[in-house]
Amino acid sequence: MERLRTYGFVAGxxxxxxxxxxxxxxxxxxxxxQLSLTNWNGYSSIVQYVGLDNFGRLLTDEVFWRAxxxxxxxxxxxxxxxxxIALFLAFLLNLGGGTRxxxxxxxxxxxxxRVVFFFPQVLAVAVVGVLFQAVYRPDEDGVVNGVLxxxxxxxxxxxxxxxxxxxxIIAVMVWQGVGFYVVLFSAGMAAIPKDYFxxxxxxxxxxxxxxxxxxxxxLRDTVRVGWIYLGIAAFDGFALVQVLAGDKGEPDRATxxxxxxxxxxxxxxxxxxxxxxxxxxxxxxxxxxxxLTLRTTxxxxxxx
Amino acid sequence: xxxxxxxxxxxxxxxxxxxxxxxxxxxGLLAACATAGTGAGAPLASPAASLPASANPANPFGVDAAxxxxxxxxxxxxxxxxxxTVHEELYKKEFPGVTIKHTATQEIGTQLRxxxxxxxxxxxxxxxxxxxxxxxxxxxxxxxxxxxPLFDAPSIDDPARKVRDTVTPAVLDNALVTGKxxxxxxxxxxxxxWYNAKLFAAKGWKVPETWQEFTALGExxxxxxxxxxxxxxxKGPYYQLWNVLYTAAKIGGNQVILxxxxxxxxxxxxxxxxxxxxxxxxxxATYGDKAYFGLDHTQTQIKQLQNKVLFxxxxxxxxxxxxxxxxxxxxxxxxxxxxVTGSDAMPYGAIQVGVGENxxxxxxxxxxxxxxxxxxxxxxxxxxxxxxxxxxxVTVVNGAAExxxxxxxxxxxxxxxxRAGQNIITEARFEGWYKELFDYGTEQINVVMAGRxxxxxxxxxxxxxxxxxxxxxxxxxxxxxx
Numbered sequence: 171m172e173r174l175r176t177y178g179f180v181a182g183x184x185x186x187x188x189x190x191x192x193x194x195x196x197x198x199x200x201x202x203x204q205l206s207l208t209n210w211n212g213y214s215s216i217v218q219y220v221g222l223d224n225f226g227r228l229l230t231d232e233v234f235w236r237a238x239x240x241x242x243x244x245x246x247x248x249x250x251x252x253x254x255i256a257l258f259l260a261f262l263l264n265l266g267g268g269t270r271x272x273x274x275x276x277x278x279x280x281x282x283x284r285v286v287f288f289f290p291q292v293l294a295v296a297v298v299g300v301l302f303q304a305v306y307r308p309d310e311d312g313v314v315n316g317v318l319x320x321x322x323x324x325x326x327x328x329x330x331x332x333x334x335x336x337x338x339i340i341a342v343m344v345w346q347g348v349g350f351y352v353v354l355f356s357a358g359m360a361a362i363p364k365d366y367f368x369x370x371x372x373x374x375x376x377x378x379x380x381x382x383x384x385x386x387x388x389l390r391d392t393v394r395v396g397w398i399y400l401g402i403a404a405f406d407g408f409a410l411v412q413v414l415a416g417d418k419g420e421p422d423r424a425t426x427x428x429x430x431x432x433x434x435x436x437x438x439x440x441x442x443x444x445x446x447x448x449x450x451x452x453x454x455x456x457x458x459x460x461x462l463t464l465r466t467t468x469x470x471x472x473x474x
Numbered sequence: 475x476x477x478x479x480x481x482x483x484x485x486x487x488x489x490x491x492x493x494x495x496x497x498x499x500x501x502g503l504l505a506a507c508a509t510a511g512t513g514a515g516a517p518l519a520s521p522a523a524s525l526p527a528s529a530n531p532a533n534p535f536g537v538d539a540a541x542x543x544x545x546x547x548x549x550x551x552x553x554x555x556x557x558x559t560v561h562e563e564l565y566k567k568e569f570p571g572v573t574i575k576h577t578a579t580q581e582i583g584t585q586l587r588x589x590x591x592x593x594x595x596x597x598x599x600x601x602x603x604x605x606x607x608x609x610x611x612x613x614x615x616x617x618x619x620x621x622x623p624l625f626d627a628p629s630i631d632d633p634a635r636k637v638r639d640t641v642t643p644a645v646l647d648n649a650l651v652t653g654k655x656x657x658x659x660x661x662x663x664x665x666x667x668w669y670n671a672k673l674f675a676a677k678g679w680k681v682p683e684t685w686q687e688f689t690a691l692g693e694x695x696x697x698x699x700x701x702x703x704x705x706x707x708x709k710g711p712y713y714q715l716w717n718v719l720y721t722a723a724k725i726g727g728n729q730v731i732l733x734x735x736x737x738x739x740x741x742x743x744x745x746x747x748x749x750x751x752x753x754x755x756x757x758x759a760t761y762g763d764k765a766y767f768g769l770d771h772t773q774t775q776i777k778q779l780q781n782k783v784l785f786x787x788x789x790x791x792x793x794x795x796x797x798x799x800x801x802x803x804x805x806x807x808x809x810x811x812x813x814v815t816g817s818d819a820m821p822y823g824a825i826q827v828g829v830g831e832n833x834x835x836x837x838x839x840x841x842x843x844x845x846x847x848x849x850x851x852x853x854x855x856x857x858x859x860x861x862x863x864x865x866x867x868v869t870v871v872n873g874a875a876e877x878x879x880x881x882x883x884x885x886x887x888x889x890x891x892x893r894a895g896q897n898i899i900t901e902a903r904f905e906g907w908y909k910e911l912f913d914y915g916t917e918q919i920n921v922v923m924a925g926r927x928x929x930x931x932x933x934x935x936x937x938x939x940x941x942x943x944x945x946x947x948x949x950x951x952x953x954x955x956x
Contacts, residue, residue: 209948212587213611308768330707330768332926416708418913421767422921437583439910440608441948 199453205446212442224447234448237419237428238455240336241405244343244427245459249400252344253393256351259287261381263352264359265367284356288349295346299413302342306414329415332424339414339425343407351396358392359385394467401459405452408433428452534627534850535843539569543844546577546586548602551795552661552831552865554578557600560860564851565844583607590617595836597845601657602831609651609834610907610950618656619835619842621649621849630854637853641870644829648903652952658849659829660861662868663789664808664887665716666825667703671807671886673781681809683822685753688812692761695784703757704783706774707767707923712905712916714754714923717787720826720899721750721811727819728900735903736953737944742937746819751922751929753814758923767924779804789828793883794866806883808890824897825890829870907952914939 206224208217228234263276263284277283290298305313306328315325328338366384375383386393408429411419418434419426428448436445530536545562547554554576562574577596579585583605589595590607595617601607612618625638625646638646642662649655674681682688692702705714722730726746733741741747766774771788775796778786781804786792793806800806813822833852835845851857858874861867868875868884880888891898905912915936922932943949 211608211611211948213591213608213615213617215591215615306768309763309765325765327764327768330764330924418917420708420917420920421924422926423917434913437605438913440611444948 202446202449202453205443206450208443208446209441210443211440212436213440220443224444225451227444228447228451233423233426233431234428234451236423237426237431240419240425240427241455243336244340244404244407245401247340248343248347248404249397251340252347252351252400253396255344256348256355256396257386257389257393259283259348260352260355260359261377261385264356265380265385266377284352287352290346291349293346295409296413298342298346299410302414306338330421332422335415335421335424339407339410342410342414343403347400347403351400354396355389355392358389362388390467394463397467398460398463401463402456405429405456405459428455531628531633533847535623535846537569537843537847538841539572541841541844542573542575543598543841543848544575544577544596544839545598545848546579546582546596546600548582548600548606549578549580550603551791552867556861556864560864561848561852561857564854564857565848568847568851581605590836590838593838595839597836597839597841598848599834599836600832601834606832608909609657609832610952612834613651613654613656614950617837618651619837619845621655621658621835621846624658624846624849625649625655627846627850630850630856637850640872641853642829642872644827645870647954647956648829650954652950656834658833658852659831660833660852660869661831662827662829662870663791664825664827664891665720665789666787666811666890667717667785667809668778668788668792668806668883669785669809670778670781670803671805671882672803673784674807676803682812684813684816689757689760691784692757696761700781701763701783702761703785703787704762704766704774704777705787705923706769706771707920708770710771710774711920712912713771713787715912715915715919716826716902717811718747718750718754718919719902721754721814722747723899724811724820724824725749725814725818731900731902732954732956734940735907737904737908737940737951739941740937742940743933748929748933749814751932755922755925755929759925762923764924767920775799785809790884790887791867793881797866797881806881807886808883810890810894820897820899823890823894824899825887825894826899826901827891827894828901903952903954908940908943908949910949911936911939911943 205217207219207221209220209223210217263280265275266277266280293301307313307315308327308330309325310316310319312325312328314328318325327334329335362385366388367380370380370384405427406429407427411425411427411430415421415425417430419430429452432445432448432452435448436442543565545557547557557578558576562576565574566572575596577585580603582599582601582603586596586599587607590612601609609618625636627637629635629637629640631640644662645659646655648659649657651657669681673679679691679694680687682691688702695702705711705717719731719734722744723746726744730741730744730746733744734747766777769777774783774786775788775792776799777783779796779799779801790808793800796806808825810823810825833849835842835849839845852861853871855871855874858869858871859878861869862875862878862880866881866884868880868888902912918927918932918935921927922929927935944951
């Protein structure tokens with residue numbers, strides 16, 4: 171009786187969120203799995219099941235593979251570059267000033283920099299996109315090309331050269347993301363007891379040694395979380411690519427990614443079934459990535 | 475057409491909306507909620523519901539004056555004021571006291587697809603814009619009312635004449651969706667190359683009639699630091715795809731485009747098509763600037779207004795689109811595509827004249843009779859004339875623009891049409907029929923114009939894509955013979 175009352179109490183709290191979650195999250199996912207087995211066009215009143223045909227078609231779909239390759243590159247570059255830059259900046263902001271007075275400090279003016287680094291994070295993705303359209307504009311009216319033109323250099327087609335476009339977009343993603351990870355890592359560093367640094371500094375460790383021997387090992391968990399966030403971000407990028415490169419991932423699909431391909435397939439080409447199959451593939455890719463990352467980096471915590 | 479004015483703002487809004495929706499792995503699952511009501515069950519029997527015509531010429535469709543009417547307008551380059559202040563007012567005048575629900579949106583498909591599937595269709599739909607709905611798919615489900623009774627109804631201005639005799643014949647050709655009259659195209663546009671007539675007059679330049687004159691002018695312009703030609707590689711590469719297709723039709727006749735639309739084998743690799751791609755790629759390489767591959771249509775049009783670009787491939791809507799920014803010394807005028815081979819199938823002067831801006835009536839709405847009557851009012855002289863006054867675009871209604879003070883560019887288009895006579899280049903309908911093929915074309919045209927592939931490779935790639943579409947059973951096939 172007592173137990174029933176406790177569980178009844180708990181269930182009463184859970185019922186509403188659980189229902190909402192089931193209706194708005196679980197059921198669309200389940201429906202996508204269902205639709206991926208059909209050739210539904212988005213309008214038809216009859217839904218024909220075609221088995222795994224859609225997945226078979228994926229294997230020979232050039233655009234799908236192109237999108238996967240782009241995700242692969244994003245997955246390698248985006249987390250690595252963002253985390254390295256964010257760690258470096260966070261270290262400078264929190265510990266880079268060395269020991270002064272009662273403990274470790276950041277470089278001079280670090281409170282100001284912290285705010286500045288966080289600015290891009292506050293901007294909506296669409297705003298960032300429009301901003302960088304102006305920055306990357308391929309004639310001398312562009313921000314970057316305007317500077318290049320002053321030095322007598324030819325304008326560069328940042329977003330129109332197939333070899334360059336994806337890198338230009340990755341640069342924007344890094345620019346936008348770094349601020350958040352600086353804050354995340356700063357919080358992690360603040361949690362490291364100051365004594366460790368002081369002890370190490372007394373033993374004569376320089377800043378580089380401090381970073382690699384104390385900060386980084388003690389930040390492992392935070393960095394891992396950051397890595398997973400960024401990995402998932404690498405599977406998205408929809409809005410940025412849409413605004414900056416165009417709705418097909420131009421030029422020559424050099425910047426196409428799965429969300430873009432899915433969107434076009436479902437809503438421009440009316441192949442909802444096939445698009446759902448891509449969605450299911452994306453789902454498994456994201457889950458696989460998260461599981462792999464957690465497994466491979468999930469070593470014992472380093473206890474100092 | 476589906477590409478009037480402020481695409482930039484429209485697309486931006488849609489992208490902002492998408493950001494909220496499509497974050498992360500959930501993107502593919504957006505459509506999912508739609509399966510609920512579907513599943514088993516036979517498809518609806520009649521592909522298009524016909525409404526019985528009544529005998530009363532003043533109310534040929536037997537509209538119930540008490541029934542409300544719902545109108546959904548795509549708020550793009552034409553805005554929605556023409557519907558609100560002109561056509562809906564005409565309807566209210568005919569049926570005093572009737573209520574009209576007016577909706578303006580830039581998200582036609584997003585908003586209306588679920589409503590149509592769910593059985594809550596608005597009566598009149600302006601199916602336009604980047605999110606417009608697939609009419610063939612809607613027709614297959616019997617969502618579109620047959621417009622044949624509309625075309626056979628007496629016209630508002632002269633009950634002795636049928637509506638079909640008061641509109642330009644292209645309306646009837648283009649009304650067909652999978653063989654039935656289901657869609658009304660309301661506007662007329664003229665597409666070719668557009669230039670600044672005042673600049674040409676000031677410089678004493680003649681509009682080039684042959685390709686030699688065209689490139690010679692390119693040399694002259696180059697000397698003055700001006701580009702002969704540019705098109706927007708961002709958002710507007712389809713302007714150049716059209717331009718190349720129309721050039722191919724000029725060289726080889728409209729059959730070139732008909733074959734492409736009908737997915738005829740090797741239609742894309744035909745001689746005229748290759749020639750058209752080749753000459754334009756050469757113009758781009760010699761007289762173009764690659765920066766334009768990264769500029770959108772507004773940025774490119776501004777450059778033309780600054781006299782940095784001589785010729786721009788677009789339609790007559792450009793004049794109204796840029797009206798606010800057009801300086802005193804700029805006057806839009808249309809130039810036909812120059813003679814390419816010296817023995818082109820169509821003589822110099824041929825331009826594309828097309829109808830556009832789709833209106834459909836929902837067959838399963840609450841008031842389809844009212845919807846037909848609304849379209850009949852749109853096709854009255856008053857409805858058409860006041861549309862032209864508001865939007866500076868001509869309608870399909872014959873003679874409705876008489877007496878309206880048209881801007882210079884539209885006048886030049888009208889003169890060009892007179893001059894072209896029978897040599898009217900047809901529109902490419904695969905743009906609406908096979909969106910995937912068209913999208914692929916707009917992407918590949920940038921690739922070939924940038925010189926990353928040869929014209930032959932472009933034609934081969936397009937042919938392969940066309941073959942894929944032809945083989946794809948899930949795509950409804952349509953054909954045309956004129």
